[in-house]
Amino acid sequence: MAHRGTQGRTPDATEGGVTDDAACEPAAPVDAPAGRETVSDWNIANALTMGRIALVPFFGWFLVARAGHDDTFRIIAFVLFAVAAITDRIDGDIARKRGLVTDFGKLMDPIADKALMGMAFIGLSIIDVLPWWATIVVLARELAITALRFVVIRHGVMPASHGGKLKTALQALAAGLFVLPLPDWGHIGAWVVMAAAIVV
Secondary structure (H helix, E strand, O other): OOOHHHHOOOOOOOHHHOOHHHHHOOOOOOOOOHHHOOOOOOOHHHHHHHHHHHHHHHHHHHHHHHHHOOHHHHHHHHHHHHHHHHHHHHHHHHHHHOOOOOHHHHHHHHHHHHHHHHHHHHHHHHOOOOOHHHHHHHHHHHHHHHHHHHHHHHHOOOOOOHHHHHHHHHHHHHHHHHHOOOOHHHHHHHHHHHHHHHHO
């Protein structure tokens, strides 16, 4: 009777009813957290970014058509420019709120900004609203930043900084005011904003 505790067990039994074979089995793999799932580049945020790039040639055509002397075309150009600039804000908000941030979006968003701003300043200089020196100063810095992005891309994508976003916003405001068919005195405010964009 004293040895009864060991006689009633099967050879594989252990304390707690778990067999030795089960105890030796490897643990089932744990699923990766949902936050680490790969986000597809085919999403609404990136579509808005690419849509902004697609608007650039249409905006440029209406801006320089008829040497910029047609007020209706200039207003259409302003509307296209405003829509494109607004999508810059919307696509970023959507990407962050819905978890759609991708390396493709981080790369293409600032490139889309520079394409829009570049077309605006070059177009404004073509129609003699903005002197070429101002356009060259702005574009030289933008090209340098873009080149830097492509240099560091092998080590990871460099997203746009808050300072870069502020500069882009100031440039967009200044360019939008210049695009509108305002009298010369109406462009004074645009020059003030432009000076701030160059300094930032």
